Amino acid sequence: MDSISMSVVSTLKPPTAITVAVVAVSLITGYFGFRIFRFMKHRASLRQKVSNRQAEREKNFEAVKRLAEKVGVDAVRREAIIRMTPDELRTALRQREVKCQEVLAAYVQTALAVNERLNCVTLFVLEAFDRALELDNNATDNTYDFPNMFGIPISIKESVQVRGYDQTLGYASEIGNKADDNSKVINLLLDQGFIPFALTNVPLSLLSFGCKNPIYGTTLNPFNPNRTCGGSSGGEGALIGGGGSIVGIGGDVGGSIRIPAHFSGICGIKPSHLRMTTNGLRGSIPGRPLVNASEGPMATTVDMCAKVLQGLFVKKMSKMDPYVPPVPFADDLYNSTVPLKIGYYVDDGYFPASVPVARAVEEAAEALRKKGHEVIRFQPPRIPEVFGLYFSALFIDGGCYISDRLSGDLFDPHHLQIILMPYLPKWLFAPLLNRFGPKAEPMTHVLGRTLSEQRKVYAAIEGYRHEFVKVLQSNGFDAILCPPNAGPAYEHGLPDQLAPTISYTAIFNLLDYAAGVVQYSFVNDDDIANNADFKETDHFTKILKRSISTSKGLPLGVQVAAPPYSEEVVLRVMRIIEEARDGH
Numbered sequence: 001m002d003s004i005s006m007s008v009v010s011t012l013k014p015p016t017a018i019t020v021a022v023v024a025v026s027l028i029t030g031y032f033g034f035r036i037f038r039f040m041k042h043r044a045s046l047r048q049k050v051s052n053r054q055a056e057r058e059k060n061f062e063a064v065k066r067l068a069e070k071v072g073v074d075a076v077r078r079e080a081i082i083r084m085t086p087d088e089l090r091t092a093l094r095q096r097e098v099k100c101q102e103v104l105a106a107y108v109q110t111a112l113a114v115n116e117r118l119n120c121v122t123l124f125v126l127e128a129f130d131r132a133l134e135l136d137n138n139a140t141d142n143t144y145d146f147p148n149m150f151g152i153p154i155s156i157k158e159s160v161q162v163r164g165y166d167q168t169l170g171y172a173s174e175i176g177n178k179a180d181d182n183s184k185v186i187n188l189l190l191d192q193g194f195i196p197f198a199l200t201n202v203p204l205s206l207l208s209f210g211c212k213n214p215i216y217g218t219t220l221n222p223f224n225p226n227r228t229c230g231g232s233s234g235g236e237g238a239l240i241g242g243g244g245s246i247v248g249i250g251g252d253v254g255g256s257i258r259i260p261a262h263f264s265g266i267c268g269i270k271p272s273h274l275r276m277t278t279n280g281l282r283g284s285i286p287g288r289p290l291v292n293a294s295e296g297p298m299a300t301t302v303d304m305c306a307k308v309l310q311g312l313f314v315k316k317m318s319k320m321d322p323y324v325p326p327v328p329f330a331d332d333l334y335n336s337t338v339p340l341k342i343g344y345y346v347d348d349g350y351f352p353a354s355v356p357v358a359r360a361v362e363e364a365a366e367a368l369r370k371k372g373h374e375v376i377r378f379q380p381p382r383i384p385e386v387f388g389l390y391f392s393a394l395f396i397d398g399g400c401y402i403s404d405r406l407s408g409d410l411f412d413p414h415h416l417q418i419i420l421m422p423y424l425p426k427w428l429f430a431p432l433l434n435r436f437g438p439k440a441e442p443m444t445h446v447l448g449r450t451l452s453e454q455r456k457v458y459a460a461i462e463g464y465r466h467e468f469v470k471v472l473q474s475n476g477f478d479a480i481l482c483p484p485n486a487g488p489a490y491e492h493g494l495p496d497q498l499a500p501t502i503s504y505t506a507i508f509n510l511l512d513y514a515a516g517v518v519q520y521s522f523v524n525d526d527d528i529a530n531n532a533d534f535k536e537t538d539h540f541t542k543i544l545k546r547s548i549s550t551s552k553g554l555p556l557g558v559q560v561a562a563p564p565y566s567e568e569v570v571l572r573v574m575r576i577i578e579e580a581r582d583g584h
């Protein structure tokens with residue numbers, strides 16, 4: 001070192017502790033300040049996207065209103081169209097007593113009114129009017145071969161790919177990412193003559209059985225606005241239950257078709273995912289091999305659900321998506337009159353069903369007996385244990401994917417429990433949840449695990465599938481009857497506190513069975529009185545009991561399930577229950 005450098009170094013004093021502290025604090029504050037600034041800026045840009053979308057939505061509603069008015073259906077004719085049963089409407093359309101454009105206009109106008117009340121439509125499919133015109137033109141040709149569902153308007157859950165529309169799943173960051181193609185299911189529906197006309201609301205991320213997101217807001221229950229319509233296909237439940245659509249398409253990985261059907265007083269079926277293409281369905285967590293979402297119909301009548309599956313379970317589905325085996329819809333099974341043997345339960349041994357829900361299942365069991373079927377009580381094996389396997393398989397990566405998606409978007413405070421999930425150590429997380437009692441235990445299985453532990457989870461699920469089949473086969477059961485959830489529609493916000501109540505639906509996603517729900521009864525005064533005897537054993541049953549006390553008048557569905565490739569049997573049992581309900 002030369003003499004000049006030596007003298008410079010000798011004049012430098014060592015930094016004092018205060019200087020070091022000041023520099024460290026400034027760096028840390030700067031770092032976190034920058035992160036917070038970036039976070040706030042990102043949120044502000046997402047909020048801007050949301051307000052742009054809300055303006056677009058208003059314009060979309062105005063545009064569809066004008067298109068419907070242009071068709072010119074007066075109030076009397078509209079009422080006559082809306083009052084037709086699905087079968088009457090099919091016949092009227094084929095016999096050209098009503099035009100496709102008139103039916104579409106009548107349903108658009110009714111859906112707009114229902115939406116005013118329930119906030120269930122995200123956007124209308126404006127191209128539906130061109131399609132209706134095209135179908136009306138086709139029908140002027142005497143040689144035209146009418147497709148089975150000629151001119152029937154169908155609503156679609158927002159997460160299903162429809163060309164030219166985005167599937168946001170409630171994420172503001174997805175606004176504007178428009179699909180450049182239809183999902184395979186949409187193309188098959190178009191082949192059938194359906195007219196997709198409205199897209200319906202979902203909860204943020206789809207991982208909820210409520211229905212609220214920061215873009216489109218909260219969807220309300222058609223029977224009581226203080227209650228949720230269910231989710232995640234909640235917009236479908238509300239729109240169909242409210243009379244603004246007769247049939248729609250939902251998706252289900254834990255009850256998302258069946259719970260809104262139950263809460264909103266309609267019917268719906270989740271096919272086994274083995275039999276249904278998922279090409280073009282945006283699921284909540286992609287890449288889950290054993291617990292996978294299925295698209296399926298929701299409708300005002302069971303037969304309409306059957307007609308949708310008749311049109312989807314065709315050879316063409318396997319041609320479009322070679323991963324789906326060609327198993328055409330078996331009309332003979334659906335229309336069979338052979339007496340059935342059905343196993344039923346009202347308590348899965350994990351979460352007892354509330355008084356009204358248990359009553360509805362008991363009454364449906366009795367109705368089936370009266371129709372000549374054998375209905376026997378049985379206990380599904382080991383639900384408290386296997387429900388934990390469901391959470392492991394649902395959150396396959398310990399919640400990393402969903403935590404990233406939510407934290408980068410406009411989440412609600414209650415989402416923090418999911419966002420923080422991958423970062424909480426097991427020793428803290430499990431006791432935190434277990435403080436709510438044994439019903440919280442299965443949820444502790446959401447946490448990350450090693451590959452070797454994950455393999456054991458999958459082996460256990462496969463083992464359970466065989467065990468369950470053995471129970472059905474040894475009893476000779478053709479189908480199962482049980483509750484669709486422990487309670488009827490809950491107050492808004494409660495689904496996020498009552499995840500354990502989905503044990504009744506999630507089990508059939510774990511088993512990958514076909515499972516459907518049909519409305520059978522309504523909560524009555526006796527149910528409310530008998531609710532006083534319902535045992536409050538923990539945090540969750542306490543919430544449930546309180547919610548039941550003000551649930552009078554809400555619809556009650558019952559669930560029917562059967563092994564994969566038995567959708568026809570499930571639909572048949574659902575139809576028998578529906579006929580009994582309607583006094584046939």
Ligand SMILES: CCCCCCCC/C=C\CCCCCCCC(=O)NCC(=O)O
Binds near residue numbers: 283
């Ligand atoms: C610190 C507390 C952590 C609590 C962890 C709770 C984990 C439970 C979170 C969510 C429950 C999941 C409910 C799923 C409902 C069914 C939704 C559905 O079928 N969605 C369709 C789809 O995803 O495609």
